[in-house]
Amino acid sequence: MVGVLKCKVNIFRKEDETANGKSRKYPDREPCFYEVGPKDVSVEAAIDLERPYKMKSIMELYPEATVEVRVYVIRAFQITPGGLEREADGKKFWEHIVTADLGIHHMETEVVRALNPKMFHTFQFKNMSLPGPSILRLGVKDISIFQGNVTDEVLVGETTVDLEDRWFCQKWRDEKYKPREVRDLFNEDESKGEQGVSQGKLSIIVDVIEQNKADEMPPEDIQVLGKTQNCELRVVIWNTHDTACKDTYTSDVYIVCELIGVGQPKQTDVHYGVKKGAYGMFNWRLKWRAKYPSTTLEYLMRIQVWDDNVISTHASIAEGILPLGPLFKECFERNQGKTSPDDMEDVWLIAPGVTGRADQTKEFLVDEDGFKNPTLWTKMTHPNEGYNSNKDCQCKLQLSFQVMPRAKARAAPAGSKRMGPSKLPEPGRPPQPANPLLYPEKCRAYIVYTCVEFFKRCKGPCLCCLCCLLLAAIIGLLAGMQMAFPGL
Known part of the structure; x- marks a missing residue:
């Protein structure tokens, strides 16, 4: 492979022509080419929409924009052990960094001593032009440090992201929350003989925003992802x-x-x-x-x-x-x-x-x-x-x-169930049926509660019956008095 061609392909339909080379629909002119949209099912539909062929400006297709690129590096995992393998106190360890290259810009994370490092780092590339240098290259390196200086480094693997493909994809730009990606890391060094074999994975989130909106949309703080x-x-x-x-x-x-x-x-x-x-x-x-x-x-x-x-x-x-x-x-x-x-x-x-x-x-x-x-x-x-x-x-x-x-x-402790500290009060549950021989007090409480509840539910009928009985008693009393004392 000697390079990569990036282009946009448009398809045009040629309208039907007669035997003498004229347009079948418009016999007085030559047949034309018409642009085909994604929903066109026939050349007639394309002609009816009247989209004649024309050469479009590259700047019209890909208008230049000044953007800020943000790369949230979360962690690297399933890293292939190797590189600069060292030992301390009888235990092997590795020291890794993640590098990011975009155009002439180069950035690195801090060193993390782990085979599968958790980075939680944000790369910010400001004032980048698209179209322009758009191949974002992310790599994981195993390094060696002596007295604060890097003395040796070995590339574990890297991955590339084409930012133009994303920026000029309206569907991707409309996504409010960009997805978390897990990208394979490859090392194309022929001396290792591991071309095309994944050397690990890198979890990242890539976001691209217009530079003039960057202040209104500050980067997310992914440091909290590393805290619990x-x-x-x-x-x-x-x-x-x-x-x-x-x-x-x-x-x-x-x-x-x-x-x-x-x-x-x-x-x-x-x-x-x-x-x-x-x-x-x-x-x-x-x-x-x-x-x-x-x-x-x-x-x-x-x-x-x-x-x-x-x-x-x-x-x-x-x-x-x-x-x-x-x-x-x-x-x-x-x-x-x-x-x-x-x-x-x-x-x-x-x-x-x-x-x-x-x-x-x-x-x-x-x-x-x-x-x-x-x-x-x-x-x-x-x-x-x-x-x-x-x-x-x-x-x-x-x-x-x-x-x-x-x-x-x-x-500020609190006990489980109803126990202290911060003890919860006993619930005011109504009395339950109980054996009168074993639990006479509970039985008496249940009978009183049942009678009170019955009276509450039947208050109206009970009062009505009581009034009737009282009225009957008064009538009976008056009748008895009349019979006992006829002269009254």
């Missing part, structure tokens, strides 16, 4: 309401929550005999520890409402998945660079998909230490019943979500 924060997620299950009944007219309700990918699911205790219009009460705290960001976690919370059964299998009442990624991200961003737990902030979920501070909502529930917990209500459905949260709602669930750095969590 240990977080603690605290979830409090407060109440349920309008729970679908699975046992004729009641359900024995408990809640199961799982931060997908982190440990095992966790569940509350069981609230027995929850009726359709009544509240299921829990006041139950669940906790998870997770790092953010993580390439293996999507930060999704699976929530399930179950009906407990002793003999048969447990019945699913409702379920759903709540994305908590924005909550972890906000906690991570708020606490960057903070080392003191007193300066760190916690983040609450105020509404589904919306994050904010704890003082942005007026709906609180308080623990025994007087700490206010912002809560939210969410409607839950079940796949067998439908997904319309209004029409097919199987349960309403009241929860609190809180994310904080682990350092702050250790400084």
Whole structure:
């Protein structure tokens, strides 16, 4: 290969001609060529659009632009061991850099001692002209440093990116978020005999913007990709309401929550005999520890409402998945660079998909230490019943979500379940049926509660019957007095 030809190809159709060489459609002139568009299905369609052949200016096809090229180098991986292999304390190590060449410009990352280095570096080439020098060459080199100077270097592999192909592709330019690319690294050194064999991979993001817009669109800070924060997620299950009944007219309700990918699911205790219009009460705290960001976690919370059964299998009442990624991200961003737990902030979920501070909502529930917990209500459905949260709602669930750095969590501890510190109050559950011989007090409380509930539900009919009985008693009394004392 002696070079590369870059060009744009346009196809033209020649209209039909007669035997004497004239246009069949316009016999008074010579046949013409017409430009063919991507949606033309026939020469007639091309002729009807009246796009006659003309030589276009190269500057019209590729108008010159001054741009800024940004290359986000994330990491190199699957690097072939070799190059300048060294040992320290009996262990092999490699020192790598990533180089970037565009035209006469040359840039390098800092040295990273790792076989598969994580770079998190941004190259910026300002005031570049397109069309112009457009072949971006990225290489990974194994180097040797002595007293702060590079004494030797070996190319591991390199890859090239043609920026003109991207800049003059309108579809690529319209993409707001440029994709992350994984590019193979090749070394064409014939002495190694490994031409065409990948020597590793380089993860990058390439962006090109107009230079006059560069100040309005600052480069992304990918340094955070190399940092993680240990977080603690605290979830409090407060109440349920309008729970679908699975046992004729009641359900024995408990809640199961799982931060997908982190440990095992966790569940509350069981609230027995929850009726359709009544509240299921829990006041139950669940906790998870997770790092953010993580390439293996999507930060999704699976929530399930179950009906407990002793003999048969447990019945699913409702379920759903709540994305908590924005909550972890906000906690991570708020606490960057903070080392003191007193300066760190916690983040609450105020509404589904919306994050904010704890003082942005007026709906609180308080623990025994007087700490206010912002809560939210969410409607839950079940796949067998439908997904319309209004029409097919199987349960309403009241929860609190809180994310904080682990350092702050250790400084402000909270117990799991209803245990202290920050102990949650016992739920005010109504009395349950009990054996009168073994638990007379519980049985008495249940009877009183049942009578009160019956009176509350039948207040109108009861008052009506009471009035009728009272009226009958008065009439009977008057009649008796009349019979006893005829002269009255």
